[in-house]
Amino acid sequence: MSILQEEVTRRGVIAGTGALVVSFSLARAFAQDLPPATPLTPPVTLPGSLDDERFLDSWIRIDADNSITVFTGKAELGQGIRTALLQVAAEELDVKPEDIVLVTADTGRTPNEGFTAGSQSMQNSGTAIRNAAAQVRALLLSEAAKRFAVAPAELKSENRTVLAKDGRSLTYGELVSELMLHVEAQPQSTLKDPGALRVMGKSLPRVDIPAKVTGGQAYVHDLRLDGMLHARVVLPPSPAAELSEVDASAAEAMPGVVSVVRDGNFLAVVAEKEFQTVNAMRTLAATARWQERESLPDQTDLPAELQRLEREVGTVAEAGVLSSGDNQFEATFMRPYQIHGSIGPSCAVAQMKADGSLDVWSHTQGVYPDRAAIAEMLAMPEEKVHVIHMEGSGCYGHNGADDAAADAALIATKVPGRPIRVQWMREQEHSWEPYGPAMLMKVNASLDRAGRIASWAYDVWSNTHSTRPGGAGALLAARHKSQPFQPKPPELNITPSGNGDRNANPLYAIANKRVLWHFLPDMPLRVSALRALGAYANVFAIESTIDELALMAAVDPVEFRLHHMEDPRARAVIELAAERFGWNGPQMPKNRGRGFGFARYKNLAAYLAVAMEVEVERETGRVRVVRAVSAIDSGEIVNPDGIRNQTEGGILQSISWTLYEAVAFDRTRITSTDWSSYPILRFASVPDSVEVHIIERPGEPFLGTGEAAQGPAAAAVANGIRNAIGKRLYDLPFTRDRVRSAVGHA
Amino acid sequence: MTISLTVNGxxxxxxxxxxxxxxxxxxxxxxxxxxKYGCGLGQCGSCTVVVDGEAVLSCMVPIMLLEGREVTTVEGLGTIDEPGPLQQAFIELQAAQCGYCIPGMMMSAHALLRRKAQPSEEEIREALTTNLCRCGTHMRILAAIRRAGELMRAASLPGPDEGRTG
Amino acid sequence: MWALKAAIVFVAAIFLAAGAFLVFAWRSEIPEDATAGEASFAPELVARGAQLAAVGNCIACHTVPGKPAFSGGLAVPTPFGTIYSTNITPDRDTGIGGWNEAAFERAMREGVDRAGNHLYPAFPYDHFTRVTAQDNRALYAFLMTRAAVKAEATENELPFPLEFRPLLAGWKLLFLRQGEVEPEAARSEEWNRGRYLVEGLGHCGACHTPRNAFGAEDRDRHFGGGEAEGWQAYAINPDSKAPIPWDEQSLAFYLRNGWHEFHGVSRGPMAEVTGNLSLLPDSDIAAIATYVVSVMGDPTPERAQRAAELREQFEADRLEQTADSQSSVALASGGQAGETLYLAACANCHQGARRQPFGGLNFELSTAVNAPNPQNIVNVVLFGLPPADGEASAVMPAFRHILSDQQLADLLAYMRESFSDEPAWSGLVEQVANTRSGAYKVTIRPSDGIERAPHNVGAEEE
Incomplete structure (x- = not known):
């Protein structure tokens, strides 16, 4: 059953009529400590993350003082989820957003919603909170109806109060009782009609921005606890390096130094002041002697290296019979390793307390999985470890956040009592964060006489991208300890949303196709999830191919896409982006080209199409995107400006990946260790304009937005260059050298 | 050794x-x-502050050079309750995603707008040459700086730090 | 009476001389060729022209950062005033769209434009005159197939009487030796190829040879070190101050990549040179290196000895380098003002473990610290090395808003004393002040060379 059908059927059914399942637990410190109540019937599927955390009070708490607390297992990553979730909760609770305290990912307080990843926060947590809020309001109305002895329909709720027509009123706080919300959610809720929405669908200003622009405490980096010490790790100079000897005495003698920590290859220094720590780290690093060895592949031969690593092949999609025809396009595309590159290196604070429990503040994407991994690394019971999310700088997937948390945790166990703050240095983040994996894509497609795609064979060489949840073995500190943990072996697993094969199956109507995932269990460089996972490169390859096929068919590329697209919502974004761009406008001037890209993220989340005007300076090979016009359909909209902000950001970040970015390495070391050696987009090359046009779909389910632009934007750049210079580029990134070689001198 | 520093007045x-x-x-x-610490190498701009009216990278400046000089940080541009024009503009245009780079951007802009009340698009981009943003908020940052210029001119302040950094 | 006569004769003589000079200076107009801009050329010819244009570094002077390639308008500061480069795109009205090949070749050979005007020697026809007809044809083909851009040339800013172009005929009479040079039979083909590229299109001497009072290269001090756009172009003859002398391999590597581990990164105008040379085949790069190294000659035994020590020291360091830039010298403050500054502000990068070209160069290897004039260090410290746009490049922050004139002068004095055996520099405070104020004009470019991003911050008066 698709999400769409599920959403339609649950709409309009009154909640609160089923049996209430009441727990026996009264006082409680932590939501997750509640004894599991045995459901009276086998569990039914509940909306979003309610299905995993089934009690209403796991999500919403109302206290006698009329204060409202909403809990989400998702984390603010700068994507604005905090604001959007507040809007959803305020809408269905009939309160103002500012009346709600929203608690985000915290193993002590919030539901376990796994990772904040995959553009699923609105689909999972947003849906859960929306339904929970609607059901809580229904319970409050029903309680008020009982007390006022009127029918619930006679009542209305506003401003944290239930009002009767005769003027009697009771606040939510007065109505609520200890047990009222400790009930299992119902599969259906009465959600507000799209026409009656007050808070959702509006661009509520982000609640986190004022503090961020005025120097408020906004990030884990800003956390200053009483008695806090600073720590820095000394990471090995290369992935396979072993620490052979270190003389800690010089560092230990430096001002402010409290301790030098060594555990196998794990090396760190702790001091009172932050800059004392940095100096001590440098001194310590200078005395460390490492045994290095070659463990990295030949960067100039990556396609062959990737193919060599293949272990098994999975079929992602298969239909009809492949054929070869006269009009055939065959190509190999390549994507290098790329970094997350948050501007602030990873940071965490940890404190080992006298009672043997450990608090860890981290910008991890998953407080519960991170807790499990840290507990495993330290051989502590999970309930002794408390992981609290605080914002970090950017995110874009699995960066160094969990590693910094593990560093802090490990150091805290060796220097117990005082809080320990660890921040990675820039070079450490560049060298050690898990990269977005290199990928190889091969396409062989052909047209029939009518100019339609007759056959489509697509092969992608990739690992799983996400190397989590991976237990302790996913944490660098655990791998570096003298009793090291190993990463868990990844498994080939074909799923609807995919990971390495994400978006490998084109959404276009193609009768004869075969999509294979050549699975690589290992990556010679440490990798994990980077925004959009495989979708970035798969969409780049697919949409580049679509343009070549359109050229072969002598059909306009937008027309060609529409000829092969049946999904009306996909057609709508393609048509809107083309129209707003002025796709049918006059010919581009010399050295300028236009390019188009489309995808439905994961083939089940937001639809996004983007058209770009691209300028190529032939003499230098420099490419600049002049303007980008996109159209997106994210289902029902909670915060339009949030969607625009995320989409603009996705487009610009993808332009940066696509034009500039590749991790550099020799056989031993990573050599791109800072912004000098790993350049990203700077203001001189930012487009003149980026437009985001939203198609509103009131009443439709939320569709994940945050990663939707990565693939289509890359394709639009590639197709724009093709249009400008008449040559196709196959290997990312499109550096000046590559563009200049492609141009030749003609 | 004690060094006397003047920060935000x-x-x-x-x-x-x-x-x-x-x-x-x-x-x-x-x-x-x-x-903010971003690179410690003078490459990313997230540590940008203003010293005597000019944008500098605070990760590269030893404090021994700052005796008797005026340092302004984003905290000196206003408060969460009374935001200054640059802060108002960034809030109004929602010019942040993760926001980590934003104070550095604002300080580069602050120095620019002090020097020139109505900078050209090119001048704004040039003033931000050493400021990196990873979320892709660039379009909004540019718009917010233009907007801040408007707010300042509307308030007919001779310079953004009039009456703030003393 | 005779006095009057004499006066008349004298005046007549002057007029006659002036007339004769004008006749001498006069060059005919080559008629506009309306179809020149539409001509087509063999792709191989265009491709060869592209390589030659890279050797000539044409794009550097004929393009304003941020503006279309070859559309001119770049301000070139000279001791005589500011000259603006012309539009050499095939635009008929404002570029060279109406020039036929003969007009182009005459400009290269004689420094005369299509209309017959003498060109200022900021356009280095004293070198370009050596270019063969065959190569001029390829260059012409390349330029005429660029995108035409309408861009009016900016008026030069020159004091009286220098804006009077016929005067240039006199300059040419004194300093221009027209025509190609014969190969030296005793030398290798590679050496001769190198000389052709270096002395002709490459016009290395335009920057690396000192100029006389008339702005002409001083032939007696060939490659003895000159100046360009506010930067010192180091001596590349036996006077070279590189602590580890250049050899064919290191110079070829530097020209190819824009940096060398024993010499640092190219910057200032040299950055554009190395940026453009990436188009050249290895054989031409090697030829250039061979010729230039031959001009530098073998180092003295003393210099070779010192170089061997340095080489040993830095090769050992390189093997010992540990994690990234995590390690660096211990920062012990104290001593003189310059030393304290150096340790606090410079040492972390310049004695850190980040390798070239991204880490700072250790000053024991620095030509700049050993050069007779500290201008290049002044420029880099004040204005930094701006990041290249979208390309890996060395980046150094600007310190002009941090260091006072005196502080930078102290720093320079300390560096000279610690990292060089050369005598102390003098007049440092004034030199720093003039550079900072723009009284001495400097162009600032990122180290990748072919830059279209930041303006030439140093050239602007603040």
Whole structure:
């Protein structure tokens, strides 16, 4: 059953009529400590993350003082989820957003919603909170109806109060009782009609921005606890390096130094002041002697290296019979390793307390999985470890956040009592964060006489991208300890949303196709999830191919896409982006080209199409995107400006990946260790304009937005260059050298 | 060794190694959050502050060079309750995603707008050459700086730090 | 009476001389060729022209950062005033769209434009005159197939009487030796190829040879070190101050990549040179290196000895380098003002473990610290090395808003004393002040060379 059908059927059914399942637990410190109540019937599927955390009070708490607390297992990553979730909760609770305290990912307080990843926060947590809020309001109305002895329909709720027509009123706080919300959610809720929405669908200003622009405490980096010490790790100079000897005495003698920590290859220094720590780290690093060895592949031969690593092949999609025809396009595309590159290196604070429990503040994407991994690394019971999310700088997937948390945790166990703050240095983040994996894509497609795609064979060489949840073995500190943990072996697993094969199956109507995932269990460089996972490169390859096929068919590329697209919502974004761009406008001037890209993220989340005007300076090979016009359909909209902000950001970040970015390495070391050696987009090359046009779909389910632009934007750049210079580029990134070689001198 | 630093109009006696970069003193000794560690190499701009009206990278400036000079951080541009024009503009245009780079961007813009009330698009981009943003908020940052210029001109202030940094 | 006569004769003589000079200076107009801009050329010819244009570094002077390639308008500061480069795109009205090949070749050979005007020697026809007809044809083909851009040339800013172009005929009479040079039979083909590229299109001497009072290269001090756009172009003859002398391999590597581990990164105008040379085949790069190294000659035994020590020291360091830039010298403050500054502000990068070209160069290897004039260090410290746009490049922050004139002068004095055996520099405070104020004009470019991003911050008066 698709999400769409599920959403339609649950709409309009009154909640609160089923049996209430009441727990026996009264006082409680932590939501997750509640004894599991045995459901009276086998569990039914509940909306979003309610299905995993089934009690209403796991999500919403109302206290006698009329204060409202909403809990989400998702984390603010700068994507604005905090604001959007507040809007959803305020809408269905009939309160103002500012009346709600929203608690985000915290193993002590919030539901376990796994990772904040995959553009699923609105689909999972947003849906859960929306339904929970609607059901809580229904319970409050029903309680008020009982007390006022009127029918619930006679009542209305506003401003944290239930009002009767005769003027009697009771606040939510007065109505609520200890047990009222400790009930299992119902599969259906009465959600507000799209026409009656007050808070959702509006661009509520982000609640986190004022503090961020005025120097408020906004990030884990800003956390200053009483008695806090600073720590820095000394990471090995290369992935396979072993620490052979270190003389800690010089560092230990430096001002402010409290301790030098060594555990196998794990090396760190702790001091009172932050800059004392940095100096001590440098001194310590200078005395460390490492045994290095070659463990990295030949960067100039990556396609062959990737193919060599293949272990098994999975079929992602298969239909009809492949054929070869006269009009055939065959190509190999390549994507290098790329970094997350948050501007602030990873940071965490940890404190080992006298009672043997450990608090860890981290910008991890998953407080519960991170807790499990840290507990495993330290051989502590999970309930002794408390992981609290605080914002970090950017995110874009699995960066160094969990590693910094593990560093802090490990150091805290060796220097117990005082809080320990660890921040990675820039070079450490560049060298050690898990990269977005290199990928190889091969396409062989052909047209029939009518100019339609007759056959489509697509092969992608990739690992799983996400190397989590991976237990302790996913944490660098655990791998570096003298009793090291190993990463868990990844498994080939074909799923609807995919990971390495994400978006490998084109959404276009193609009768004869075969999509294979050549699975690589290992990556010679440490990798994990980077925004959009495989979708970035798969969409780049697919949409580049679509343009070549359109050229072969002598059909306009937008027309060609529409000829092969049946999904009306996909057609709508393609048509809107083309129209707003002025796709049918006059010919581009010399050295300028236009390019188009489309995808439905994961083939089940937001639809996004983007058209770009691209300028190529032939003499230098420099490419600049002049303007980008996109159209997106994210289902029902909670915060339009949030969607625009995320989409603009996705487009610009993808332009940066696509034009500039590749991790550099020799056989031993990573050599791109800072912004000098790993350049990203700077203001001189930012487009003149980026437009985001939203198609509103009131009443439709939320569709994940945050990663939707990565693939289509890359394709639009590639197709724009093709249009400008008449040559196709196959290997990312499109550096000046590559563009200049492609141009030749003609 | 004690060094006297003037930050956002207040003077502080700092007991630290004179070679300590300003960034660490702002964060560690003065408890200010605005200036951020990004690279420590002068490449990313997230630590940008203003010294005597000019944007500088605080990760590269030893405090020994700051005796008698005026340091302004994003905290000196206004408060959450009374935001200054640059802060108002960034809030109004929602010019942040993760927001980590934003205070540095604002300080580069602050120095620019002090020098030139109505900078060209090119001048704004040039003033931000050393400021990196990873979320792709660039379009909004540019718009917010233009908007801040408008707000300042509307308030007919001779310069953005009139009456703020003393 | 005789006095009057004499006066008349004298005046007549002057007029006659002036007339004769004008006749001498006069060059005919080559008629506009309306179809020149539409001509087509063999792709191989265009491709060869592209390589030659890279050797000539044409794009550097004929393009304003941020503006279309070859559309001119770049301000070139000279001791005589500011000259603006012309539009050499095939635009008929404002570029060279109406020039036929003969007009182009005459400009290269004689420094005369299509209309017959003498060109200022900021356009280095004293070198370009050596270019063969065959190569001029390829260059012409390349330029005429660029995108035409309408861009009016900016008026030069020159004091009286220098704006009077016929005067240039006199300059040419004194300093221009027209025509190609014969190969030296005793030398290798590679050496001769190198000389052709270096002395002709490459016009290395335009920057690396000192100029006389008339702005002409001083032939007696060939490659003895000159100046360009506010930067010192180091001596590349036996006077070279590189602590580890250049050899064919290191110079070829530097020209190819824009940096060398024993010499640092190219910057200032040299950055554009190395940026453009990436188009050249290895054989031409090797030829250039061979010729230039031959001009530098073998180092003295003393210099070779010192170089061997340095080489040993830095090769050992390189093997010992540990994690990234995590390690660096211990920062012990104290001593003189310059030393304290150096340790606090410079040492972390310049004595850190980040390798070239991204880490700072250790000053024991620095030509700049050993050069007779500290201008290049002044420029880099004040204005930094701006990041290249979208390309890996060395980046150094600007310190002009941090260091006072005196502080920078102290720093320079310390560096000279610690990292060089050369005598102290003098007049440092004034030199720093003039550079900072823009009284001495400097162009600032990122180290990748072919830059279209930041303006030439140093050239602007603040």
């Amino acid at each position: 207040s003077s502080h006696a700092i007991d630290a190694d004179p070679a300590t970069p300003l960034l660490y003193v702002l964060r560690d000794d003065l408890g200010l959050n605005g200036a």
